[in-house]
Amino acid sequence: MKLRVLKNVCIREARKDANTGVNVLTLSDGTTIEVDAVVAAAGVEPRCDWLDEVAAPRSKSDGGILVDACMRTVGPYGDSIFAVGDACTMSARASNPETPWFQMRLWSQAAQTGAFAAKVAVGVCDADALGFNFEIFTHVTRFFGLKVILLGLYNAQKLDDVPANEVTTYQRESLADATYVRVLLVRGRMMGAVLVGDTDLEETFENLILDGVDLSRFGPSLLDPELDLEDYFD
Structure with a gap:
């Protein structure tokens, strides 16, 4: 199977060839291609044009409405x-x-x-409310x-300023049980x-991320299937 990435086109028609049984796509630019599978990815953009920018200032990076730690807008009517x-x-x-949290x-x-936001609005939560701190x-x-489970800064988000020699990744894959594991460590x-x-x-990895345990001594053996991490850090 060959991977082909298509951008700025739409699928106009999808059909199965009656003679060969192959899946055929016709794209918006008129191109016809044969495929085994299609993976479609669509991004999300804030649609806030209807709201006055003075009342609800925008982020210059993505156009979203800027909010504080309690989801209140940072404009003059933030309360x-x-x-x-x-x-x-x-x-x-x-x-x-x-x-190890970022917005997606x-x-x-x-x-x-x-x-x-609803709990803040009715006065039962604040910025430090347990369970709503986006850790x-x-x-x-x-x-x-x-x-598929993604945890923390799984793709090195927010780590652009960290020296490369302080970032380590380990991975393992097994065709026998169709599993893949990759971890990212910063200074161990x-x-x-x-x-x-x-x-x-x-659950074990989530706790390790939140607890900030120094795992330097394990090295690549951290992902050794014979190492029972759950019992080790219990």
Whole structure:
């Protein structure tokens, strides 16, 4: 199977060739290609043009409505205007390079920010409320039938200023049980991980990221399937 990345085109028609049984796509530019599988990726952009920029200032980076740590807008009416989900830019929370959390416009984060803003609005939460402090990025999905879990700064997000010699990655893959594991460490402490398949490592890795345990002594053996991390750090 060959991988081909297509940008700035749409699928006009998808059909199966009656003679060969091959999947055929016709693209918006008129191109016809044969494929085994199609993976479509779509980004999200804030749509806030209807709201006055004085009342709700925007982020210059992505056009989202700037909010403070409690999801209140930073404009003159911040006490009465909240922005959550895809509409907002959470730079106040995402700016800390030591925190393994960053904003990604996903449904899970939209739900979390909405619930948090509602609690702040009725006075039962503040910026330091336990359970709503966005300590670690997490996302769970499925890809080609396999469970995919992303934890923390799994793709080195927010680490541009960290010297390369202080960043280490280890990975392992197993065709036998269709699993893949990759971890990212900064100065020996785990900051992110990618888990594909049924690895049963997600809870252990999440705790290691949050606790900031120095894992330098393990080296590549950190991912040795014979090493029972869950019992080791229990």
